[in-house]
Amino acid sequence: MTELLYLYGMIQSKEVEDAPLPSFKGFDNEHEGKSIQIGEITAVVSRLDPNSYSEDQIKQKVNQMEWLHEKAFHHHEILMMLNKNYTLIPTKFCTIYSSLDSLQQTIKSKKSKIIELLQSLKGKQEWNMKIYCDDNQLRDSFRKNNPKIAAKREEISELPPGRQYFEKRKLNQLIDRELEMEKNRICEQIHEELKAFCIDSSIKKTWDKDVLGRKEQMCWNSVYLLTADHLQSFMDKVRKTSHSIIDAGWKMEPTGPWPAYHFASLIDNEG
Structure with a gap:
């Protein structure tokens, strides 16, 4: 053989x-x-x-x-x-x-x-971007700064004590829904802004905290194919965006360059 x-x-x-x-x-x-x-x-x-x-x-x-x-x-x-x-x-x-x-x-x-x-790959680099958030920190920031939540809290404060308990439970459910929507909106916005520097991009599945072994939740996982001359602009945008959202509980973690795992698939696993 x-x-x-x-x-x-x-x-x-x-x-x-x-x-x-x-x-x-x-x-x-x-x-x-x-x-x-x-x-x-x-x-x-x-x-x-x-x-x-x-x-x-x-x-x-x-x-x-x-x-x-x-x-x-x-x-x-x-x-x-x-x-x-x-x-x-x-x-x-x-x-x-x-x-x-x-x-x-x-x-x-x-x-x-x-x-x-x-x-087509010559002179290109693959970079990965994972975005994490601390849900507790983000929720605190969200409670303070979201107009819809602030208005609802004000409305509840004027209710009789008996009704406040049930309305606060509803408010927490509203916060959770609004928070997930806000997390998706922010991540999608960041992705769209980073795509402007790239030849190609792809969104990957996120990993659970149990797999990651860290307290933050992974909210976003994406890959980008960049030319070398756009890398600096891409990283400058990452640093600027990361700095603007870190106080709200966000972390952006770019890694690379990697082999073009996500942009160069041609051959099956076995022949």
């Missing part, structure tokens, strides 16, 4: 000619990573023993958290290294080909799309 090939990503062959691929240990931590030139496209791969990395074995291993964490981190680190040195189309974790012929056929069948995408 022929050796399997683990595919990290694809880069332009010309870029590899100008800057040879740095040495690195492959996915199994035994074989060396290497480049395989397929015309104008170079695939970055490492060899795998089919006796240890069959499809069934991979399915079992991804359920082992220690193994999954170690290998996912390795995959990410190699992509970060490649992204620093080349224009890169990153592939998904555990993209494995059964043979060199299978890999070559896949790349050749998508050659024009791959080349077009590599050219």
